[in-house]
Amino acid sequence: MRFPISQKYVLQVFSHFLGLSLFVFASIFVMVNFVQIVVQGALGGFSFYFLFKSILYLLPNIISMSLPISFLLAVLLSLGQMSQEGEIIALRAGGFSFTGILAAMFWASVLACIFLLAANNWFGPVALKRSGDYTMTMINRVTKVELKPRTFQKISDWVIYSDEVDSLVNGLKGVKLIRRVNMKNEPVFVTKINAGEGTYSVLRERGIAIELRGGQFSQTDYKDADKVLYGDFSSYKTLIPFFSESTDSRKLYAREISTAGLMRRIADGTADADTAWKYRIEIASRFAMALTPLVFFLIGAPLGVVLEKKGRSAGFTLSLLIIFLYYGFSITSMVLARKYEALFPWAMFVPAAAGAALGLWMWKKRLFAR
Secondary structure (H helix, E strand, O other): OOHHHHHHHHHHHHHHHHHHHHHHHHHHHHHHHHHHHHHHHHHHOOOOOHHHHHHHHHHHHHHHHHHHHHHOOOOOOOOHHHHHOOHHHHHOOOOOOHHHHHHHEEEEHHHHHHHHHHHHHHHHHHHHHHHHHHHHHHHHOOOOOOOOOOOOEEOOEEEEEEEEEEEEOOEEEEEEEEEEEEOOOOOEEEEEEEEEHHHEEOOOEEEEEEEEEEEEEEEEEEEOOOOOEEEEEEEEEEEEOOOOOOHHHOOHHHHHHHHHHHHHHHHHOOOOHHHHHHHHHHHHHHHHHHOOOHHHHHHHHHHOOOOOOOHHHHHHHHHHHHHHHHHHHHHHHHHHHHOOHHHOOOHHHHHHHHHOOOOOOOHHHHHHOO
């Protein structure tokens, strides 16, 4: 598709503000997630490699969250600047219609919608799962441990307690080790180890090697109350790994599963009724939110061309107001659709339909009437 020089100029101005807005909002989201991940992993001594991977795989979702907001802000700021400098009037005097001037922005909004469809339904959830996996790996692959007396400390699947800890000789007294193994969020068996004394050593990137003396071992099977293992020992050695064995089988959130994956889980009956209903809501919301750039273009374009005297500050304030109202309306519609099955899925598309209708009305009133 070949654009006239007027549309190329408009697209150039718009792209400048879009890139700047996208960078600012994406940076804010990156910093928020960076702090959250660091706080999760800092106590255990996180790995910068896993931290980098976690942030890297968050980028598709961060960009998809930032794109609609950045798009609206770019529309208002670019058109506001052109209106303030008289360029809109000059283009109109040159015989260009508002439709012709804004055509490039329209096609940009369509491309943004297509990108969000792919991001929301396919590679966004896949990348979010990878990010979550790296975060959990970082948290569980502890590289720095300082055992404290009379404190229950959780490391991977184990809980360690000791009445006394001598960090000079790595000695322990009054030691208790507890391990609970779950399957499908239900306990399967619990292992308990008690000992009067022992020693420990930290094996880098592997775990804590513990040697106990004079204690008892017991294992309880939750599925069979009659099956109990118990015994005394004079010496016992074990390795408590930094990496949790249950990390690979962690429960996934709906946002971490692609739309095709959610539909498979609904179809094969893997999910219960309540979970399947949440999956349907998630699928519908992904399609509804993908329409946001087009809606924001329809609303923002007629507002942007009338900001001659108001400038950029008015455009920024107006964009925040529109974003607040639109996303508030969207969240309300999602809650109603989740609560009342008769409203699903139509209620979730009402904000997009209402926003598009409002935008077309403003086009007719403010642009076509000129």
